Amino acid sequence: MSKLNNLIDEFVEAALSPSEAIEKSKQITGKEIVGCFPVYTPEEIIYAAGFLPVGMWGGKTEIRYADKYLQSFCCSIMRSNIEYGIKGVYKSLKATIIPAFCDTLKCIIENWKVAIPDIPVIPVVYPQNRTDTFGYAYLVAEFTRFKSEMEKLSGKTISESELAAAFDIYENYRSLMRSFVEIVKDYPVTINARKRHLIIKSGYFMDKKHYSELMKELIDALKAMPKEKHSGPRVVGTGLIFEPIELTDIFVENQISLVEDDFAQESRQFRAVARTEGTAMDKMAYRVVDLRGCTFLYEEQKSKGDMLVEMVKRNKADAVFVSMMKFCDPEEFDYPIIKKKLDDAGIPILYIETEMHMDSYEQIRTRIQSFSEMLM
Amino acid sequence: MYLGIDIGSSSSKAAIIDRNMAIVATHVINIGTGTRGPSQVIEEVMQKANITQEEILYTVVTGYGRVTFQQANAQITEISCHAKGVSYLMKGIRTIIDIGGQDAKVIRIEADGRVKNFVMNEKCAAGTGRFLEVMARVLGCDISELSDLADSATNDIPISSVCTVFAESEVISRLASGASVEDVARGAHLSIAKRIVGMCNRVGFEADITMTGGVALNKNVVKVLSEELNMEIKAAPETQAVGAIGAAVFAYERHNKQD
Numbered sequence: 001m002s003k004l005n006n007l008i009d010e011f012v013e014a015a016l017s018p019s020e021a022i023e024k025s026k027q028i029t030g031k032e033i034v035g036c037f038p039v040y041t042p043e044e045i046i047y048a049a050g051f052l053p054v055g056m057w058g059g060k061t062e063i064r065y066a067d068k069y070l071q072s073f074c075c076s077i078m079r080s081n082i083e084y085g086i087k088g089v090y091k092s093l094k095a096t097i098i099p100a101f102c103d104t105l106k107c108i109i110e111n112w113k114v115a116i117p118d119i120p121v122i123p124v125v126y127p128q129n130r131t132d133t134f135g136y137a138y139l140v141a142e143f144t145r146f147k148s149e150m151e152k153l154s155g156k157t158i159s160e161s162e163l164a165a166a167f168d169i170y171e172n173y174r175s176l177m178r179s180f181v182e183i184v185k186d187y188p189v190t191i192n193a194r195k196r197h198l199i200i201k202s203g204y205f206m207d208k209k210h211y212s213e214l215m216k217e218l219i220d221a222l223k224a225m226p227k228e229k230h231s232g233p234r235v236v237g238t239g240l241i242f243e244p245i246e247l248t249d250i251f252v253e254n255q256i257s258l259v260e261d262d263f264a265q266e267s268r269q270f271r272a273v274a275r276t277e278g279t280a281m282d283k284m285a286y287r288v289v290d291l292r293g294c295t296f297l298y299e300e301q302k303s304k305g306d307m308l309v310e311m312v313k314r315n316k317a318d319a320v321f322v323s324m325m326k327f328c329d330p331e332e333f334d335y336p337i338i339k340k341k342l343d344d345a346g347i348p349i350l351y352i353e354t355e356m357h358m359d360s361y362e363q364i365r366t367r368i369q370s371f372s373e374m375l376m
Numbered sequence: 377m378y379l380g381i382d383i384g385s386s387s388s389k390a391a392i393i394d395r396n397m398a399i400v401a402t403h404v405i406n407i408g409t410g411t412r413g414p415s416q417v418i419e420e421v422m423q424k425a426n427i428t429q430e431e432i433l434y435t436v437v438t439g440y441g442r443v444t445f446q447q448a449n450a451q452i453t454e455i456s457c458h459a460k461g462v463s464y465l466m467k468g469i470r471t472i473i474d475i476g477g478q479d480a481k482v483i484r485i486e487a488d489g490r491v492k493n494f495v496m497n498e499k500c501a502a503g504t505g506r507f508l509e510v511m512a513r514v515l516g517c518d519i520s521e522l523s524d525l526a527d528s529a530t531n532d533i534p535i536s537s538v539c540t541v542f543a544e545s546e547v548i549s550r551l552a553s554g555a556s557v558e559d560v561a562r563g564a565h566l567s568i569a570k571r572i573v574g575m576c577n578r579v580g581f582e583a584d585i586t587m588t589g590g591v592a593l594n595k596n597v598v599k600v601l602s603e604e605l606n607m608e609i610k611a612a613p614e615t616q617a618v619g620a621i622g623a624a625v626f627a628y629e630r631h632n633k634q635d
Contacts, residue, residue: 348493362440363479367496370455374491 004221007214008195014202016245019089021205022054029207032094034153037105038077038240039264039296041097041124042143044284047208048158048166049150051094055204056081057241057265058356069111074104075327076356077241082108085116095120095153101296102330122149128298130289139285147281160279167280173203173212174270179219181260181267185315186227188257194248196258200266230257233375235350236311238262238304238338239323240295240331246361247323247354253365254372259315262308263323268294295330304334305341312347318375319348326355348375377431378631380623381418382454383441386477386505387590388413390421391620392432397464397628401425402617408477409441434631436623440479452626454619455483455494458588461622463489465613471581473572473601473609474619475591477505482575484582495579503571505591507540511564514547515557519594522561526596529562531555536567543567562596569601576605586610588618 014021022033031052036043043053058077066083084090096119100106112121124146127135151157177200184191191199199218203211232255242248242263251258261267272291274283291297293307308320320342324331335351342349350371352364377400382389386408392400401424407413422428437448438457445451458474463485472483480503484492497503512519533555537543543564550560568591585607591597592615602609612618 362443363496365443366440366453366455366479367494370453370491370494370496373453373456374494 004190004218004225007218007221008191008199010214011199011202011218012195014205015198018054018059018205021202022052022092025052025054025206025210026092028210031207033092035090035093035096035119037081037096037098037108039099039101039294040126040269040288041099042146042284043208044163044166044170044280045143045147045150045158046097047169048163049147049154050156051150051154052207053097055201055265056084056090056096057201057204057243059084060244060356061087063357069108069115070104073327075325077325078104078108080356082111082115085112085119090116090119093119095122097122097124099124099126101126102328120153122146122153126288126297130297136285136289139288140281143281143284163280167274167283169209169212171274171283173208173215174274176212176215176219177203177267177270178273180215183219183222185257185259187222187225188230188232189228190222190225193242193251193256193258194245197242197248197266198245230255232256233319233372234259234315234317235319235321236260236262236308236315236317237321237323238308239264240325240328241265241354242323244354244356244358246358247352247364250361250365250368254369256321256368256372258321259317260311262293262304262311264294264296295334302334302337305338308338309341309345309347312342312345319350319371322349322351324351324353326353377425377427377433378624378627379418379421379432379435380457380620380625380627381414381435381437381439381445381448382457382617382619382623383414383437383439383445384408384454384476384590384619385440385479386509387616388417388441389439389617389620390417391614391617391624392421392425392427393621393624393628395628397625399614399621399624400427402614402620404616409439409444414441414445434627436627436630438619438623440476449627450630452623454479455481455496456491457619457622457626459483459485459491459622460489460625461618461620462586462588462612464621464625465618466584466586466610468584469586469610470583471576471585473576473585473587473592474589475504475568475572475587475597476589480504480572480575482572482579482581484579493579495575497571497575502540502543503568503575505589507543507568508564508591508594508597510540510544511547511561514544514551515561517557517561522564523594523596525558525561526565526600529556529558531559532566533559533563534566535560535563562600565594565597565600566604568597569604572601573604581605581607583607584610586612588612588615590616592616 034051035056046053058080065086109123275286293304380391391402403421405417435448442451474481480497483494
């Protein structure tokens with residue numbers, strides 16, 4: 001049990017102290033750091049180039065400079081990232097990768113060059129039409145261009161075998177994460193909603209190979225334990241991100257367990273299983289082609305609502321929790337569609353609007369506690 | 377005896393019920409969390425009921441200040457307590473509109489008083505009692521006078537800003553343009569009503585509807601809201617103390633479930 005707790009503490013500490021965790025990973029691996037904006041970036045290519053990709057998902061900081069570049073309708077993750085950049089928090093980054101998944105991300109790519117000129121920015125553009133063959137062909141071409149950018153940055157050529165090895169490390173990580181989110185359902189006391197989130201999040205600040213080794217140990221340690229009983233509400237979570245962290249604390253206070261998630265920062269990163277045929281580049285492209293139910297990847301027939309209904313059914317969950325990042329246009333525009341599906345299926349919805357820089361949680365606490373009281 | 381306490385942002389309410397679930401006493405003090413209001417309202421409701429602390433078998437606290445109040449056996453949200461209080465006091469209610477000092481909620485309830493669904497305002501003060509306090513200050517009257525003023529209005533003056541701070545500027549501008557205090561008071565009430573109707577539409581609403589919380593004491597708000605909803609709003613007895621009464625009923629149920 002102490003080994004399990006030590007492992008959990010290590011993950012939690014890394015997630016709560018990203019700068020220290022990244023510095024530690026840097027020392028262990030001797031690699032330079034490349035920052036990756038949400039939602040998806042071709043991390044395998046960054047890894048194959050010899051860099052350590054780290055996630056840049058915002059944080060709580062006083063906004064003093066970012067508003068020079070961002071309008072009031074931009075989300076607080078973007079605001080935090082620009083603020084951190086200007087304040088020098090990211091000074092150790094070799095480069096920043098920004099994918100153009102929304103209007104703000106698209107425009108930030110240009111503003112970054114002015115706001116933080118010392119850190120090069122490399123854009124990556126994912127296709128709208130993924131399921132036709134030209135979508136896949138475009139992705140391979142875009143990833144190939146991105147590979148050449150990484151080669152320029154590192155000063156070395158990335159071989160096919162290096163990319164394949166990096167892909168295998170990432171696919172092993174993704175496979176372990178799928179196992180983790182499955183098994184953790186049986187241990188809602190040892191790994192509550194807060195710890196579950198932080199354990200997954202810590203992977204953004206560690207070398208994926210090292211993280212996967214620890215994750216394997218954690219899964220094995222959990223499997224050795226008897227399953228735990230839990231009497232609180234069981235919910236499925238969706239949205240961009242399950243933060244600020246105080247939100248997860250309120251879940252724990254109310255004994256709400258997260259039985260499955262569709263958060264962009266969490267399961268959407270690893271739920272698509274890679275195809276087995278083709279080169280590493282093909283497999284990377286197909287993972288994007290095959291991912292369903294993601295707000296940021298266009299689908300003619302939106303499957304997200306049905307997917308959430310199915311998640312609720314297979315987990316015998318009580319409700320769906322929507323963590324809505326304020327001004328995240330793609331998620332906000334998807335909501336009425338998924339709401340209708342959930343309403344039609346008679347599934348209660350807890351909708352909470354969040355920002356990175358929230359200070360008062362009393363109304364959110366009342367809403368979450370009331371929702372919990374309503375379900376029980 | 378069973379004690380329910382509702383500690384709001386601008387008032388403290390308490391209710392005591394006996395072992396037959398009959399209300400023995402209720403009390404309201406117009407100061408809320410972070411003040412002497414909670415301790416004072418408990419002291420005074422016990423004086424009204426003529427009982428001592430030792431006679432209280434179980435206490436439930438609710439409201440904005442519930443988390444920091446340590447002397448209760450349990451804390452339950454005001455949403456659940458208003459639903460419980462209304463179903464105890466009234467028959468056939470399916471929708472509750474509760475507007476307090478800084479919160480506004482629309483609660484749908486089942487026949488047995490359980491919460492079916494609810495919506496609550498986000499963190500801003502639009503559509504709450506705080507909005508009316510600010511309006512009363514700008515109009516130079518006491519908040520209790522707003523209802524009578526609005527009843528005397530002759531024109532509908534829209535207050536388009538939902539934000540309390542912007543609405544304050546808008547009202548000053550209206551007054552400067554020659555609008556009457558009465559018309560502006562009605563405009564403020566209409567502004568609240570339209571916001572609440574939006575919340576009602578979000579959660580869905582059905583008859584019978586009642587209104588609780590301090591703002592329900594403003595008869596003109598209730599009237600304007602009825603007009604906007606095109607549905608009669610049934611007056612709740614003990615309007616301000618409904619949450620405390622619900623908390624006291626929960627206290628009774630929890631204590632007797634323990635036994």
